[in-house]
Amino acid sequence: MSKLTQVVSKGAGQINPVNIDEYLAIGGYDGLKKACGMKPLEVIEEVKKAQLLGRGGAAYPAGKKWEHLFHIPETPKYIVCNADEGEPGTFKDRLLMSKLPFKLIEGMTIAGYVFGAKAGYIYVRGEYRKIQRTLQEAIMLAKGAGLLGKNILGRGFDYDIHIISGAGAYVCGENSALLNSTEGKVGRPRIKPPHLAEVGLFLQPTLVNNVESLCSVPDIVIGGGDAFKALGMPDSGGTKLVCLSGHVNHRTVAELPLGKATLREIIYDAEMGGGIPGGKRLKFFHLGGQSGPIGGPDLLDTVYSHKELSKAGLSVGSGAVVVMNEDVGVIDYLLGVTEFFLHESCGKCVPCREGNKQIYKILKKLAQPGAAVPADLVLLRRLVTTMISASFCGLGQSAAVALNTAWKHFKEEFEANVDKSNSGAAAAA
Numbered sequence: 001m002s003k004l005t006q007v008v009s010k011g012a013g014q015i016n017p018v019n020i021d022e023y024l025a026i027g028g029y030d031g032l033k034k035a036c037g038m039k040p041l042e043v044i045e046e047v048k049k050a051q052l053l054g055r056g057g058a059a060y061p062a063g064k065k066w067e068h069l070f071h072i073p074e075t076p077k078y079i080v081c082n083a084d085e086g087e088p089g090t091f092k093d094r095l096l097m098s099k100l101p102f103k104l105i106e107g108m109t110i111a112g113y114v115f116g117a118k119a120g121y122i123y124v125r126g127e128y129r130k131i132q133r134t135l136q137e138a139i140m141l142a143k144g145a146g147l148l149g150k151n152i153l154g155r156g157f158d159y160d161i162h163i164i165s166g167a168g169a170y171v172c173g174e175n176s177a178l179l180n181s182t183e184g185k186v187g188r189p190r191i192k193p194p195h196l197a198e199v200g201l202f203l204q205p206t207l208v209n210n211v212e213s214l215c216s217v218p219d220i221v222i223g224g225g226d227a228f229k230a231l232g233m234p235d236s237g238g239t240k241l242v243c244l245s246g247h248v249n250h251r252t253v254a255e256l257p258l259g260k261a262t263l264r265e266i267i268y269d270a271e272m273g274g275g276i277p278g279g280k281r282l283k284f285f286h287l288g289g290q291s292g293p294i295g296g297p298d299l300l301d302t303v304y305s306h307k308e309l310s311k312a313g314l315s316v317g318s319g320a321v322v323v324m325n326e327d328v329g330v331i332d333y334l335l336g337v338t339e340f341f342l343h344e345s346c347g348k349c350v351p352c353r354e355g356n357k358q359i360y361k362i363l364k365k366l367a368q369p370g371a372a373v374p375a376d377l378v379l380l381r382r383l384v385t386t387m388i389s390a391s392f393c394g395l396g397q398s399a400a401v402a403l404n405t406a407w408k409h410f411k412e413e414f415e416a417n418v419d420k421s422n423s424g425a426a427a428a429a
């Protein structure tokens with residue numbers, strides 16, 4: 001029986017993305033219509049029941065976030081959609097926005113209704129130029145149909161959505177950097193607290209949610225939170241869009257009920273990854289993007305859910321599943337990962353700015369026979385610990401996660417080129 005499902009992505013690829021009648025014909029806007037007949041707290045209650053964990057990477061419970069913001073008295077409140085999708089190996093928000101732009105607009109409009117907001121912003125990564133145009137067209141069509149703008153559904157509720165283009169910085173996916181960038185400031189993370197719910201966009205209370213999280217909201221409202229939760233696990237409800245890439249036969253986005261498939265099924269089943277090209281063996285998989293953990297073949301039978309992955313030292317993150325075959329060297333792969341973070345570090349804090357640089361230098365040495373000494377490995381471990389514990393924002397805190405987890409599975413590859421006879425030499429990173 002197929003493990004694939006189409007709930008959040010229902011209609012993607014089957015309807016014309018910028019034809020509002022086609023969206024209405026598949027039940028589009030039923031969620032907004034129902035929500036507008038409910039009290040805002042009743043909608044929040046359904047989001048809480050749904051056990052929707054944020055789909056942007058941090059897996060923060062959406063219901064808890066919504067409830068907290070609701071009880072903040074200051075107005076105006078803003079709704080912000082994180083559509084930066086900068087995590088390498090992640091391309092599921094692209095699918096939702098390009099194929100179902102009205103679904104995101106509907107989810108954001110429900111949020112606008114719940115929080116009495118007058119404006120929402122979609123922060124779209126700069127590279128997604130075509131998607132920005134698609135969203136803009138969908139916004140105009142929704143306004144023309146009385147589903148956005150003035151007097152939505154004739155209920156005296158006014159709410160507009162604006163598109164903001166990113167400029168290609170990965171750190172702008174971090175929610176406070178994203179808000180700075182939206183305000184026209186340099187896209188660097190803010191000190192927290194104060195939290196964005198209290199002091200967010202233009203220093204006002206703000207909701208920041210990922211595209212997939214907001215696209216789940218209409219389904220939660222239509223079917224009820226309990227039904228959405230039942231699709232997945234009691235502590236992590238609903239479905240997840242998983243992005244398969246790397247050495248798999250099908251590089252694709254697959255929507256799966258959480259907790260119903262193993263990593264082995266995701267990578268090898270014909271309807272999902274379809275296995276590794278050329279019948280090669282799996283070396284490792286990298287979950288949740290470059291900032292996520294690496295796992296080896298021994299973890300293939302782990303069930304894909306937040307709890308089960310976490311028990312195995314893995315995580316869902318953004319939903320990326322990057323597969324690497326037996327030909328890939330772990331040190332070479334980590335050099336690519338570290339180069340990415342070296343490039344994307346905003347430079348604000350020392351552990352991340354300098355840590356990535358030093359890790360890169362040590363990895364370069366580890367890639368050459370005899371260039372590294374045992375003290376380099378000691379320094380590498382210290383750098384990893386320092387970055388994870390002392391970096392200012394999530395970028396630096398997670399930049400060494402791949403390395404840290406790869407160490408557990410492939411320690412021998414770190415040690416392979418080390419000149420063990422040179423045990424007295426100091427590390428020269």
Ligand SMILES: Cc1cc2nc3c(=O)[nH]c(=O)nc-3n(C[C@H](O)[C@H](O)[C@H](O)COP(=O)(O)O)c2cc1C
Pocket residue numbers: 053054055056057058059060062082083084085086087170171172173174175176208209210211213214393394395
């Ligand atoms: C460096 C960095 C980059 C991030 N990039 C993204 C991103 O591209 N898209 C996203 O939704 N969340 C991203 N996040 C997570 C956001 O900060 C935030 O947790 C998320 O937008 C909240 O929405 P959610 O609860 O619906 O997941 C990133 C976090 C960090 C630290």
Ligand code: SF4
Pocket residue numbers: 171189344345346347348349350352353391392393394395396397
């Ligand atoms: S961890 Fe520090 S240097 Fe790295 S991106 Fe965040 S604030 Fe910038």
